Every structure is written in C-alpha cells, then in structure tokens.
Amino acid sequence: MKLFRISGGIHPKESKELSADRPIERLPLASVLRIPLQQHIGGPAVAVVDKGDAVKKGQILAVGRGMVSAPVHAPTSGRIVSIGRFVAPHASGLPGQTITMRPDGRDEWGELPAPIDAFGVDPAVIAERVAASGIVGMGGATFPSAVKLNLRNRHKLDTLVINAAECEPYLTCDDRLMRERTAEVVDGVRIMRHGLGVGRAIVAVEANKPAALAALRLAVAAGGFADVTVVEVPTRYPMGSEKHLVQTLTGQETPARALTADIGIVVHNVATAFAVYEAVRLGRPLIARIVTVSGGAITRPGNFEVPIGTPVSHLVEQCGGFRGTPERLLLGGPMMGQPLASTRASIVKGVNGVLALAAAEAPTGPIMPCIRCASCVAACPCGLAPFDMAARIRKEELDGAVRIGLLDCIACGSCAWVCPANIPLVQYFNYAKGKLTAEQRTKHKQEETKRLAKFRADRLEQQRKAKEEAMARMKAEREAKKRQAEAAARVEVEG
Amino acid sequence: MTARGPIGGPHTHSGASVGRTMGLVAVALVPATAYGLYAFGWPALFLFSGTVVAALLWEALSLKLAGKPVRLFLFDGSALLTGWIVAMTLPPWAPWWIGVLGAFVAIVLGKHAFGGLGQNVFNPAMIARIFLLISFPVEMTQFLEPRPLLSPGAPGLAESLAIFVFGHAGFDAISSASLLGTVKTALGQGTALPDILSNSHGLLPLAIGAVPGSLGETSAVLLVLGGLFLLATRVITWHAPVAMIATMAALSGGFHLADPARFLDPATQLLSGTFLFAAFFIVTDYVTAPATGTGKLIFGAGVAFLTFVIRTFAAYPEGIGFAVLLMNATVPLIDHVVRPRIYGRTRSGEPIRYEER
Numbered sequence: 001m002k003l004f005r006i007s008g009g010i011h012p013k014e015s016k017e018l019s020a021d022r023p024i025e026r027l028p029l030a031s032v033l034r035i036p037l038q039q040h041i042g043g044p045a046v047a048v049v050d051k052g053d054a055v056k057k058g059q060i061l062a063v064g065r066g067m068v069s070a071p072v073h074a075p076t077s078g079r080i081v082s083i084g085r086f087v088a089p090h091a092s093g094l095p096g097q098t099i100t101m102r103p104d105g106r107d108e109w110g111e112l113p114a115p116i117d118a119f120g121v122d123p124a125v126i127a128e129r130v131a132a133s134g135i136v137g138m139g140g141a142t143f144p145s146a147v148k149l150n151l152r153n154r155h156k157l158d159t160l161v162i163n164a165a166e167c168e169p170y171l172t173c174d175d176r177l178m179r180e181r182t183a184e185v186v187d188g189v190r191i192m193r194h195g196l197g198v199g200r201a202i203v204a205v206e207a208n209k210p211a212a213l214a215a216l217r218l219a220v221a222a223g224g225f226a227d228v229t230v231v232e233v234p235t236r237y238p239m240g241s242e243k244h245l246v247q248t249l250t251g252q253e254t255p256a257r258a259l260t261a262d263i264g265i266v267v268h269n270v271a272t273a274f275a276v277y278e279a280v281r282l283g284r285p286l287i288a289r290i291v292t293v294s295g296g297a298i299t300r301p302g303n304f305e306v307p308i309g310t311p312v313s314h315l316v317e318q319c320g321g322f323r324g325t326p327e328r329l330l331l332g333g334p335m336m337g338q339p340l341a342s343t344r345a346s347i348v349k350g351v352n353g354v355l356a357l358a359a360a361e362a363p364t365g366p367i368m369p370c371i372r373c374a375s376c377v378a379a380c381p382c383g384l385a386p387f388d389m390a391a392r393i394r395k396e397e398l399d400g401a402v403r404i405g406l407l408d409c410i411a412c413g414s415c416a417w418v419c420p421a422n423i424p425l426v427q428y429f430n431y432a433k434g435k436l437t438a439e440q441r442t443k444h445k446q447e448e449t450k451r452l453a454k455f456r457a458d459r460l461e462q463q464r465k466a467k468e469e470a471m472a473r474m475k476a477e478r479e480a481k482k483r484q485a486e487a488a489a490r491v492e493v494e495g
Numbered sequence: 496m497t498a499r500g501p502i503g504g505p506h507t508h509s510g511a512s513v514g515r516t517m518g519l520v521a522v523a524l525v526p527a528t529a530y531g532l533y534a535f536g537w538p539a540l541f542l543f544s545g546t547v548v549a550a551l552l553w554e555a556l557s558l559k560l561a562g563k564p565v566r567l568f569l570f571d572g573s574a575l576l577t578g579w580i581v582a583m584t585l586p587p588w589a590p591w592w593i594g595v596l597g598a599f600v601a602i603v604l605g606k607h608a609f610g611g612l613g614q615n616v617f618n619p620a621m622i623a624r625i626f627l628l629i630s631f632p633v634e635m636t637q638f639l640e641p642r643p644l645l646s647p648g649a650p651g652l653a654e655s656l657a658i659f660v661f662g663h664a665g666f667d668a669i670s671s672a673s674l675l676g677t678v679k680t681a682l683g684q685g686t687a688l689p690d691i692l693s694n695s696h697g698l699l700p701l702a703i704g705a706v707p708g709s710l711g712e713t714s715a716v717l718l719v720l721g722g723l724f725l726l727a728t729r730v731i732t733w734h735a736p737v738a739m740i741a742t743m744a745a746l747s748g749g750f751h752l753a754d755p756a757r758f759l760d761p762a763t764q765l766l767s768g769t770f771l772f773a774a775f776f777i778v779t780d781y782v783t784a785p786a787t788g789t790g791k792l793i794f795g796a797g798v799a800f801l802t803f804v805i806r807t808f809a810a811y812p813e814g815i816g817f818a819v820l821l822m823n824a825t826v827p828l829i830d831h832v833v834r835p836r837i838y839g840r841t842r843s844g845e846p847i848r849y850e851e852r
C-alpha cells in the first residue's frame with residue numbers, strides 16, 4: 001500500500017526492549033478493587049448496586065448515563081464494600097465516584113448475554129452489544145466505542161482503521177496482544193468493520209513491531225480475509241495520532257475542527273478490537289485490560305492482564321516493587337502520559353501503561369530562555385509555531401495564541417521533546433487551554449445567570465401586570481356593582 | 496516562567512541542550528579559526544583570546560547586573576561564541592582595545608540591552624562589527640598579507656605582544672586593503688576591473704585564504720567545511736545559506752555578464768570578504784533569523800541582495816554587516832507573515848474543504 005508522509009514528528013528512544021519479550025501474565029487478584037464510575041469521556045455511570053451487595057464477575061455495577069457514556073461491570077465476583085469518592089487515576093488526584101469491592105476469590109462469572117453471530121446480524125446489533133459491554137477507546141482516548149461505531153448513521157464511511165501504531169515509547173501491551181491473541185484480534189477487527197458498516201479495515205502497525213506484523217499477516221492470509229489489510233507504517237511519533245495515522249494511510253488531512261469520519265474513516269484502537277471480540281463472541285464485558293509496566297525504576301518490567309480497578313500499588317508489587325525511588329510515576333506513555341498522584345489510584349479502561357522512570361530517563365536539564373532555534377517548529381506534526389504560542393501565553397495573550405493555532409495543538413509533546421532550552425511548552429499549552437475552557441465556562445455561566453435573571457424579571461413583570469390588571473378589573477367590577485346598587489336604591493326611593 | 500502547572504509531559508527528552516548546540520557551532524568554527532590563527536600568527540592569537548575572554552567577562556557582568564544566574568548562563572556557550580565570532584571578523588593585528596570594545600558592544604549593547612539570550616533583534620557580532628567600522632575606520636580596514644606562525648617575516652612573541660597592546664603601527668608590516676577594498680578604490684579612480692584583478696591574487700588563494708582579510712574569514716574552503724558540518728549535525732538548515740549564495744551568484748552573474756569591466760564576477764563575490772562566513776555562521780543565527788524554512792529563504796536572499804547593492808553601489812567595500820542588520824529588522828515581519836501551514840487548514844487558516852462526499 002502506498003503511504004504518505006506526515007510533516008514533523010520525532011524519534012524518541014523507544015525503550016520497548018524492556019518489556020517487549022515478556023509474555024502477557026495474569027495477575028493474582030488484589031484484595032480490593034476500586035472501580036471509578038468515570039472511566040470514559042462523557043457522563044459518569046450511575047451505580048445500580050448497593051453497599052453490601054454480592055456481585056458476580058461480569059455483572060453490571062453502573063449504567064451509562066446520557067448519549068455519550070459507558071456502563072461499568074464487576075471485574076470479578078465479590079462484595080461491594082462501599083460506593084463513594086476516591087482518588088481518581090488522574091494528574092489532579094481529585095477524588096471521583098468509585099465503587100469499592102472485595103473479591104471473594106472464586107472469580108465466578110455471572111450470567112452473560114448470549115454470543116452474537118457477528119456477521120449474520122445488523123451492524124446496529126454489534127454497536128448495541130459494544131455499548132452494553134462498556135467498551136471505550138483503549139488507546140487512552142476512552143471515547144465510548146459504540147458512539148464511534150454509530151457514526152455510520154451520520155457519515156458516509158468507507159474504511160475502518162485499526163490503530164496499532166503504539167508509537168509511545170516503553171509501551172508494548174498492544175504488541176503483545178497482537179502477537180499472543182492474533183486470531184481474536186483479527187476477528188475483533190472484522191466484527192468492528194461489520195459493526196461500522198464499511199467494506200474494508202486497515203490495521204496499521206509501526207515498523208518496530210515486526211513480530212506482530214508477521215503474526216497479523218499470517219492470520220489474515222490463513223483466514224483468507226480480503227477485507228483486512230495489515231500495513232506497516234513508519235516508526236515515527238506521533239504516528240498513533242488518529243488524524244496523522246489517517247493521513248499516512250490515505251494522504252488526506254482531516255479538516256481542522258472535524259472528525260476523520262468527515263473523510264470517511266473511523267479509527268479504533270487495536271485493544272478495543274480485542275475487547276469487541278470478547279463482547280460479541282463470548283458475551284464478556286470489558287473488565288480487564290493489558291497493561292505494560294515498565295521503566296528503569298521497575299524491578300521486573302512486563303505486560304499484565306489486569307482487572308479494571310486493580311490498585312497501581314498492587315501491580316507494582318507484583319513486578320517486584322520499585323528499584324530506587326522513581327523520578328516520575330506515570331499512567332500511559334512518557335510522551336503523553338499523566339503523572340500519577342498516588343499509587344492508590346486504580347487501573348482503568350484507558351490505561352495502557354504504568355511507568356516508573358528512573359532519574360536518568362526523565363528530563364532534568366535546566367530551563368533556559370528560548371533561543372528561537374525553531375526545532376519545535378520543525379518537530380510539530382500540526383504545523384504550529386510552538387515557541388511563538390508559548391511566548392504569547394507567557395504574556396497572557398491567550399487570544400493571540402489561539403489565533404496562531406493553540407486549539408489545533410494535539411498536545412503530543414514533540415516540540416518540548418526537541419527543545420534544547422527544555423522549555424515546558426506543553427505545560428504552557430495546557431495552562432492556556434485550561435484557562436480558556438474555564439473562561440468560557442464562566443462566560444457561559446454568566447450568560448446563563450443573565451438569562452435566568454431576565455427570565456425572572458420578565459416573569460415578575462408579567463405577574464405584576466397580571467396583578468394590576470386583575471386589580472383594575474376587580475375595582476371596575478366593584479364600582480359597577482356599586483353603581484348598580486345605587487341605581488337600584490334610587491329606583492326604590494323613586495319608586 | 497510563571498505559567499507552570501503541575502509537572503507535565505513529555506516525560507522524556509531528546510537530550511538536546513543549548514550548550515550542546517553552541518558546542519557544535521564552536522566545533523564548526525575551529526578549522527577556519529585555526530587557519531586564521533596560523534596565518535596571522537601570535538598577534539592574532541592574542542587578539543582572539545582577548546576578545547573571547549572580554550566577551551565572557553562582559554557577559555558575567557551583564558548577568559550579574561540583570562540578577563540572572565551567572566553560572567547557568569555564562570557556560571551555555573552563547574557568550575563564548577559571540578566573542579569568538581566577533582574576533583573572527585576583526586583585522587587580525589588589531590590592538591586589544593578593539594577586541595574588548597567589540598565584545599562590549601556585542602554582549603552588552605547587542606544582547607543584554609535587549610533582555611539577554613534569545614531576546615535580541617540584531618546579530619550582536621554584526622552590531623559590533625558595524626560599530627567598530629564606523630568609529631574606527633582606520634584600524635578596522637588595515638589588513639595584511641598572511642604571515643604564518645614561525646615563518647621568516649612573522650613577529651616573535653615579544654613583538655606580537657607589543658602589536659597586541661599598542662597596535663602594529665610601529666612594526667613594518669605591509670598593511671594592505673582587502674580585495675573588495677582595493678577593487679572599490681580602483682574602480683572609483685576609473686580603472687577597469689580586469690586591470691585591477693590582474694594585479695590581485697586570483698581565485699585559488701581567495702578560496703584557501705592566502706589573502707589579506709579578517710582573522711577568521713579568509714579561508715572559504717574551511718568555512719564551507721564548517722558549514723557542512725553544521726548542516727550534517729542539523730544545527731542549521733540549508734535554507735538561509737543556499738538562498739544567500741544563490742541570490743548573490745545570480746545577481747552578480749547577471750551584472751557581470753552585462754558589464755565585465757565594472758562588475759565583479761560571481762566567484763570573486765562569493766569567495767571574498769565575509770560572504771561565506773556570514774552564509775554559514777551569521778544568517779543562520781537562530782535568534783536573529785526567521786523561524787520557518789520559507790522565512791529563512793527570504794532572509795538569506797535579502798541579505799545577499801543588500802550585500803550586493805552595498806558592495807556595488809555604496810561607499811563601503813563590504814556590505815554584509817549592514818545587510819544583516821537591515822534584514823534582522825525585518826525578521827518579526829517575516830515571521831508574522833510566513834507561518835507554517837497548520838494541519839487541516841489552508842494557508843489562510845480556514846479548515847480544508849473536500850468536494851462533497
């Protein structure tokens with residue numbers, strides 16, 4: 001297949017060798033699981049179990065709320081010990097609504113929905129099952145997958161792209177998944193293709209995963225699946241960025257502020273495809289995922305199948321604990337991963353890696369003034385001028401930064417990675433984006449308040465008017481009555 | 496540095512640093528500098544060292560006055576390089592105070608007056624060069640034939656020290672003008688170009704640097720070598736140098752064809768004076784050049800165009816300093832107008848549109 005070049009991008013040190021050769025291991029269950037109700041983009045799920053309830057593995061714990069949401073299921077059998085707020089696996093460390101359960105050790109499945117004859121049903125049935133299984137984008141985006149499958153209703157689509165680039169350094173969970181569960185992955189890809197209602201699927205894998213590529217190609221050839229193409233894409237960060245991957249494959253840029261669906265393509269992560277396979281063929285909801293645990297400060301790096309809700313501390317213990325004090329503890333890859341506030345936080349659907357970086361692996365150089373070397377401009381895959389945006393943000397000229405493209409920044413971090421002055425460019429951008437969102441929210445709120453106030457004023461005015469009118473009417477009536485009475489009296493007198 | 500939230504990504508880094516970049520530039524300067532020091536002997540070595548040391552001292556003083564961390568910035572390499580580049584543009588036997596003054600103008604006025612590293616609009620070394628040229632036209636235009644270190648005509652250590660401290664007026668050096676200076680003067684007196692050039696060195700010595708000229712600017716070959724090194728290590732991009740060289744070649748070629756008796760040929764234009772030095776080490780200065788490839792092309796072409804105009808039609812034989820400063824002033828405008836195209840948008844910033852699907 002002919003591939004197209006994206007502009008910008010970088011080649012960070014891969015460090016995948018730390019865990020690439022370690023087969024997926026199943027972890028012993030943690031003594032307690034903490035399952036956040038918000039593991040996806042959209043509305044948090046709403047608990048349908050109560051404290052003290054006994055639940056079976058796969059049983060629904062919380063239902064999705066609203067158009068964009070996802071349910072949450074029990075990762076094992078056990079008892080609900082509490083429903084309340086707990087540290088969310090997020091940089092802020094702010095607590096979020098969480099179900100805490102204590103496994104009973106029997107790991108007993110509850111009643112599961114029946115398997116679906118994937119290719120014999122309407123695509124809508126597949127999407128429905130995907131929604132009911134709580135499947136979200138497992139590459140980290142965590143957008144509910146069913147919503148994306150249903151894009152077929154509103155867009156003219158032709159291709160499903162499976163993102164198996166795994167361009168973040170260190171991470172090998174997708175690589176292992178493709179190598180060890182190849183047939184299932186390919187089946188999942190085909191089911192998704194059908195569920196999306198398109199004729200072809202492209203599985204894009206970065207060239208640094210030859211074993212996965214070979215395994216996939218073999219499985220596709222053996223099955224004689226003409227609808228699936230396995231494509232080797234160049235190893236170049238951020239190849240896994242949805243829009244850049246699509247451009248690499250088709251040469252087409254997704255218009256700004258639009259979806260890849262607008263050019264006929266929907267992108268799903270390869271781990272999502274595996275989850276879809278399990279949901280459709282086995283009726284199993286998304287209750288576990290593969291996680292890479294790696295970094296110089298991890299004693300025994302590896303890839304693990306981890307029940308959702310497992311505390312990070314349990315996972316780290318199973319890897320032999322830390323080697324020295326980790327300089328940085330992250331969820332996700334080193335480029336876009338989130339610093340972890342506490343190892344008490346749990347593994348959620350979107351977490352593909354737990355990294356404990358040693359001091360030598362983390363950036364340490366002093367922050368210097370920008371020397372305008374323009375390395376960041378060359379590295380930016382979105383055609384932005386990061387140094388210029390940062391300079392404007394530093395002067396609090398947020399509108400100026402927006403004018404030159406701040407909102408088109410995908411926060412990939414390529415610019416900061418190359419910057420010889422170690423300027424925390426992405427932090428500037430996040431700061432500005434956060435502030436803009438807050439401002440917008442305040443503005444929205446103010447407008448809402450204004451609207452409500454006006455509404456109230458109008459209503460009062462109306463009430464006042466109505467009252468006045470009523471009083472006037474009553475007065476008129478009273479006077480009319482009085483006149484009548486007087487008239488009657490007069491008649492009597494005169495009569 | 497106020498806008499910093501909690502520690503953010505990326506959590507890994509390329510290892511690039513300001514110091515490393517500056518170090519590579521220094522390495523690239525070594526061949527041409529070494530040749531210059533060899534060709535012009537002890538006095539050049541004194542002048543070079545004096546200028547660099549002065550630059551570092553001025554830098555330390557400026558940092559201290561500005562309340563910036565002296566240790567961090569003093570050794571980032573930028574002051575060293577500025578001093579080094581200033582020294583390379585000086586007549587090799589100029590007295591010490593020329594170097595110290597040049598370093599002062601470059602570091603204090605050219606850099607720190609604008610706010611320090613990364614803030615200056617104009618190339619500090621070029622500001623120093625122009626300042627010295629205007630203030631001390633005699634000292635700044637006295638070049639001499641190379642007198643390689645330890646060769647018969649070269650001054651000894653003691654003599655060299657005297658030249659460094661008091662100037663070389665007392666020493667019987669045949670000072671001569673640079674080729675461009677000679678040509679300008681002779682053309683002004685009505686001599687035709689071929690006659691002027693027949694008395695000069697010819698192209699080969701011009702290329703290797705066996706001609707009178709500034710301390711580090713004479714050897715075209717070694718300067719190009721340094722430039723190629725910078726390109727190979729990706730410290731600089733090709734845009735500005737190529738635009739500069741191509742524009743000068745085209746312009747001077749055109750005029751030369753039209754009237755060979757009045758206009759220098761392209762080869763001489765390119766090989767003489769500061770041209771190649773500027774092409775690889777001045778117009779590629781990050782801080783004072785545009786950020787985009789297209790911007791750099793415009794910038795390089797502009798410098799070459801102005802240089803040609805000044806060399807050919809103005810009173811100064813060498814025009815690069817002025818040309819660079821003039822173009823420096825246009826950089827904010829170039830960077831404002833020439834922006835990279837944002838992903839998913841047209842050049843005018845509108846989202847891309849495809850034909851109705």
Ligand code: SF4
Nearest residue numbers: 370371373374376419
């Ligand atoms: S990479 Fe860093 S130093 Fe270079 S221009 Fe960008 S922000 Fe400035």
Ligand code: SF4
Nearest residue numbers: 380409410412413415
């Ligand atoms: S973080 Fe934003 S500005 Fe920086 S390289 Fe990525 S897209 Fe460009």
